[in-house]
Amino acid sequence: MPERIAxxxxxGTFTEEAALRYAPKSELVPCHTIAAVAVAVAAxxxxxxxxxxxxxxxxSVTDTLDLLIHQSNLFIQxxxxxxxxxxxxxxxxxxxxxxxxxxxxxxxxxxxRGFLEQRFPRTTLVAALSTAAAAEQLKKSDYPTAAAxxxxxxxxxYGLRVLARGIQDNPANVTRFVVLGHTDHPPTxxxxxxxxxxxxxxxxxxxxxAMGEFARRRINLAKVESRPTKQSLGQYIFLIDLQGHxxxxxxxxxxxxxxxxxxxxxxxGSYPRYVAAKR
Amino acid sequence: MPERIAxxxxxGTFTEEAALRYAPKSELVPCHTIAAVAVAVAAxxxxxxxxxxxxxxxxSVTDTLDLLIHQSNLFIQxxxxxxxxxxxxxxxxxxxxxxxxxxxxxxxxxxxRGFLEQRFPRTTLVAALSTAAAAEQLKKSDYPTAAAxxxxxxxxxYGLRVLARGIQDNPANVTRFVVLGHTDHPPTxxxxxxxxxxxxxxxxxxxxxAMGEFARRRINLAKVESRPTKQSLGQYIFLIDLQGHxxxxxxxxxxxxxxxxxxxxxxxGSYPRYVAAKR
Numbered sequence: 225m226p227e228r229i230a231x232x233x234x235x236g237t238f239t240e241e242a243a244l245r246y247a248p249k250s251e252l253v254p255c256h257t258i259a260a261v262a263v264a265v266a267a268x269x270x271x272x273x274x275x276x277x278x279x280x281x282x283x284s285v286t287d288t289l290d291l292l293i294h295q296s297n298l299f300i301q302x303x304x305x306x307x308x309x310x311x312x313x314x315x316x317x318x319x320x321x322x323x324x325x326x327x328x329x330x331x332x333x334x335x336x337r338g339f340l341e342q343r344f345p346r347t348t349l350v351a352a353l354s355t356a357a358a359a360e361q362l363k364k365s366d367y368p369t370a371a372a373x374x375x376x377x378x379x380x381x382y383g384l385r386v387l388a389r390g391i392q393d394n395p396a397n398v399t400r401f402v403v404l405g406h407t408d409h410p411p412t413x414x415x416x417x418x419x420x421x422x423x424x425x426x427x428x429x430x431x432x433x434a435m436g437e438f439a440r441r442r443i444n445l446a447k448v449e450s451r452p453t454k455q456s457l458g459q460y461i462f463l464i465d466l467q468g469h470x471x472x473x474x475x476x477x478x479x480x481x482x483x484x485x486x487x488x489x490x491x492x493g494s495y496p497r498y499v500a501a502k503r
Numbered sequence: 504m505p506e507r508i509a510x511x512x513x514x515g516t517f518t519e520e521a522a523l524r525y526a527p528k529s530e531l532v533p534c535h536t537i538a539a540v541a542v543a544v545a546a547x548x549x550x551x552x553x554x555x556x557x558x559x560x561x562x563s564v565t566d567t568l569d570l571l572i573h574q575s576n577l578f579i580q581x582x583x584x585x586x587x588x589x590x591x592x593x594x595x596x597x598x599x600x601x602x603x604x605x606x607x608x609x610x611x612x613x614x615x616r617g618f619l620e621q622r623f624p625r626t627t628l629v630a631a632l633s634t635a636a637a638a639e640q641l642k643k644s645d646y647p648t649a650a651a652x653x654x655x656x657x658x659x660x661y662g663l664r665v666l667a668r669g670i671q672d673n674p675a676n677v678t679r680f681v682v683l684g685h686t687d688h689p690p691t692x693x694x695x696x697x698x699x700x701x702x703x704x705x706x707x708x709x710x711x712x713a714m715g716e717f718a719r720r721r722i723n724l725a726k727v728e729s730r731p732t733k734q735s736l737g738q739y740i741f742l743i744d745l746q747g748h749x750x751x752x753x754x755x756x757x758x759x760x761x762x763x764x765x766x767x768x769x770x771x772g773s774y775p776r777y778v779a780a781k782r
Contacts, residue, residue: 280736283565283729305736330609330632351630353609398736431727432711432718439711446737448710450562450728457559457584457677458725 226251230261230270236356236378242304242401243274258287262296265404273298278400279308281335288402289451292492293420293461299493300418302403305500310336310392313359313372313384320387325350327358328373336373338393359384400498408470408493415469416446417494419479421486422453422461431462434485437478443468461488469494505530509540509549515635515657521583521680522553537566541575544683551580557679558587560614567681568730571771572699572740578772579697581682584779589615589671592638592651592663599666604629606637607652615652617672638663679777687749687772694748695725696773698758700765701732701740710741713764716757722747740767748773 231243233254243252253270255261261273277288292300310332314323325348326333326340332355333340340349352358355374362372363382371387372378379386409415423430438445447465468475470491483489510522512533522531532549534540540552556567571579589611593602604627605612605619611634612619619628631637634653641651642661650666651657658665688694702709717724726744747754749770762768 278731278736280731281733283731286562330630349632351609351632353628353630394733396734400736429718429721431724432714435711435714445710447739448727448729448741450726452557452559452562454560454673455675457557457679460726462727 227272228253228270230255230264230273232258232261232275234354234356236359236375236381237354238306238308238375238399239274239276239401241375241377242306245306246274246302246304246403259291259295262291262298262404265298266296271405272301273404274401275404276399277402280396280398281394282331284449286451289463293451293490296404298404298406299408300402301405301407301409301493301495303416303495303498304401304403305398305498306401308392308397308399309376309390310373311376311379311386312388312391313362313374313379314387315362315368316383316385318368318371322369323347323371324369325367326371326373327352327361329353329355329358332373335392335397339391409495411469411471411494412496414497415494416497417466417468417470417475418463418492419490420461420463420492421482421489424487430485434482437481438466441474441478443474443478467497506551507532507549509534509543509552511537511540511554513633513635515638515654515660516633517585517587517654517678518553518555518680520654520656521585524585525553525581525583525682538570538574541570541577541683544577545575551682551684552577553680553682555678556681559675559677560673561610563728565730568742572730572769575683577683577685578687579681580684580686580688580772580774582695582774582777583680583682584677584777585680587671587676587678588655588669589652590655590658590665591667591670592641592653592658593666594641594647595662595664597647597650601648602626602650603648604646605650605652606631606640608632608634608637611652614671614676618670688774690748690750690773691775693776694773695776696745696747696749696754697742697771698769699740699742699771700761700768703766709764713761716760717745720753720757722753722757
């Protein structure tokens, strides 16, 4: 029986594309929300789950960070990086001149703002719940003057035509995805470790002291970021990505020191650092 | 002639509410995007602009951070904090039993998820470009079975009825807004300073060394956060809020040291720390 992989769907999203690349022979299980992916894995309906965590233009996917911090005890066991290529999708018989309305998720509309202003200055933009939902909406409507912004794969799934490919304003638009599972990954020699921590007091220097534990041991920080605790404005949870594995001696020591200082410390897992495949 | 204040509109959004509280006697100028607010102020069409910068549930408003980092040379001269109270709006003659479709911005729908699942488990949720756009859509449609999630003020502007008030899942939902202008604010004795910086190398310890300049001088950091540089994944711009004014001796010194180490340093301004008014 093939492994089941839950992903933040529906079919035709960039996360499905990431899941397909990660596990092309697995059975893919679309989930409506990022939280539902974690629930599917925790409940054993899938062995692993794929969710987006960071985009080079938009920054972190806060739903995924909040899931890792507050709701889930799953581990990150892999990271994947995929280029984001937005396409303008139309019904098979439509041409550019026909287009009066363009559907997409507000974020995708925003990422293609330059293209839209130049080529469709008088077109109405309409929000959809996801890029795939926009494509589906387009397929269902009997409205020949509509278009959608979505993935090339959505065009196949919904019988649409790609009128323009790569319409995002910034070509360096990539998204990082993580694979969640019941364990993280054994050391490979080129790993990353993701974790979060917070302090009861917002005393000056507490975060600084914590970062000192890493700096002193020459542990490279790939990322530092903060999220609201959701209790009161101005209280933060800090998220850090380290270079190395949590079983490395230096990292182990630093994490023990940090544990003693922090009011909360949660390790999301260690996993192989993503290296782009040579073509 | 009254002062003109640009804000991220349309009328009926929480940002309009913040602008009304900040400058009740001014002429308010709605702008379609956060960037357009800065453009209106820079071009002299308004003297100041009000934009959201951070929500206690969702975290930073990345459009505003990216505007301050990359696009605008305006200064922050004030901060304001407002509770976010979502309301369920219906047409005057509708009742709860009638509702089959609910419009709102995806973020507002997300913040009311618990309420919606409990009270409207079978209702269709439809995305809108803003909460005010949702209310407008409801007013325009001759669809008695629709509702919208938005502000109490939107109900007045669009002739709707508030069916339920405060329907957000977390009562501690507040948003911080900033007032942008051509100068920042003189010292008051209880100030904050916002700035960003980045490094050419992502050498271990550079951010740590920068934070050391503040820690060593007992300067409290109210916030540390990172944003993508938009050039490549894994390169970040760090954003810091300090307690104190940029003209304070200690802060001035620390910023000079930081300037020497960073490849880029931009001070968004110093402004009075927001203190909630006593009721």
